[in-house]
Amino acid sequence: MVCRSGSVATALLASRKRPDAVEQEKDKKEEKKDEKKDEKKGLPLKSDRKVEFTTDEGTWLSLDVSPDGKTIVFELVGDIFTLPIEGGQAKLISGGMAFDSQPKFSPDGQWITFISDREGSENIWIMHPDGTGVKQVSKDPNSEFTSPNWAPDGKYVFVSKAQFGIGSSEIWMYHVDGGSGVQITKSKPTPTTERSKRPNAMGVVASPDGKYLYYAAKLGSLYYNQQLPTWHIARRDRKTxxxxxxxxxxxxxxxxxxxxxxxxxxxxxxxETATIRNRSLPATFFRATPSCPGGKKLFTTRMERSSGWILPLERKKQFRSRPRYHRNWGRSWISRKRWNKGR
Structure with a gap:
């Protein structure tokens, strides 16, 4: 009896907590909640203001034309729009705080691939031409992606990928359903590789039969407006x-x-300052400058205004597209800094 009573008394005393101890536990719980809230804080998630404007110019626009030749898709300050080929009202299909760029229609016109940092780092994404069905293709937080383009079968996306800290772009291929991707060019430089020996391959496009890849290639790290060493056009046999x-x-x-x-x-x-040239290819021999399905018209942007121009190959006439835009704006700054934990 004595033993049992002592055990009960001890248990009761142990179960009682001093008021200050209870308060300390509450404070710790509140601190943890605040820490979780802080982890979610980062770039603004909502736009601060709305701006509407009409313009006939932009900066470093990327554009593409739908396979049926009826629609242009293009980027403007981090948003993606579609526009009738005849011009008119631009329709926003992907906007917000993320920076979306380099849109490209799939061969069947049902999808658009593009680069977006909406998950904290730039990766490959796809969506339907109306902006629905957005899906992430690649999930690499340690690389920079540029120049996405489709395989002829529409099941894969080719892209140039540069790993941070190395300064060399390689060609990769990703299935639209996701995955880790397949490396096509395999020079595999390291941070200790001499800059002059670091290879680069960018702007890949596949031949209609899918047998070859064409892209710009050079040795040496990337510098803006670099004259030498020169870029050259390379062709790669996908089989060999x-x-x-x-x-x-x-x-x-x-x-x-x-x-x-x-x-x-x-x-x-x-x-000769700035030129677009075409050259006939022997035997089986247009992304930054796409063409109509018939191959008789080219679509490009001009540095004088960076607006859309349609250039028939016979050079008889040029047409200009002047879209109107509506955009939501966030903070008045853009940073290329990569934030830890996607912030």
Whole structure:
């Protein structure tokens, strides 16, 4: 009896907590809640103000044309719009605080691939032309993606990927259902590799039959407005992995685009100030400058206004598109800094 009573008394005393101890536990719980709230804080999640404006110019616009030749998709200050080929009212299909860029129609016109940092780092995404069905394709927080483009079968997306800290872009391929991707060019430089020996491959486009990849290639790290060493147009056999240097041009040749029949290649060069050139390819031989399905018209932007221009190959007439925009704005700054934990 004594033993049992002592046990009960001890248990009762142990179960009683001093008021100050209870308060301390409450404070700890509140601190944990505050920490969780702080973890979610970062860039503004809502726009601060709305701005409506009409413009006929932009900066470094990327555009593409739908396979049926009726619609242009383009980016403007981090948002993606569609526009009738004849011009008119631009329709926002992807906007908000994320920076979306480099849209590209799939071969069947049912999807658009683009680059977005909406999850904290730039990755490949896809969506329908009306902005629905948004889906993340790649999930790499340690790389920078540029120039996405479709495989002819519409099941894969080719892209240039540069790992942070290395300064070298390689060609990768991702299935639209996701995954870790497959590396196409495999030079695999490291941070200790000399800058002059770090290879780069950008602006990839596949031949209509899917047998070859065309892209701009060069040795050496990337610098804006760099004259030498020059970019050249390379062709890669997807089956054997063999790479041929097709076009060498003074002041570089880059951003190759193939005609729909695969017999002509269009590329950009800084030779003679700024030039778009096309060249016939032997045998089986347009992204930054896409073409209509018939291959008779080109679509591009001009530096004088960075607005949309349609350039028939026979150079008889040019058409200009002047869209109108409506945009929500957030903070008045843009940072290329990568934040930890997606912030």
């Amino acid at each position: 992995g063999d790479e041929d240097n097709l076009i060498h041009q003074i002041k570089s040749a880059f951003r190759p685009v193939l005609s729909p029949d695969g017999k002509q290649i269009l590329y950009v060069t800084r030779y």
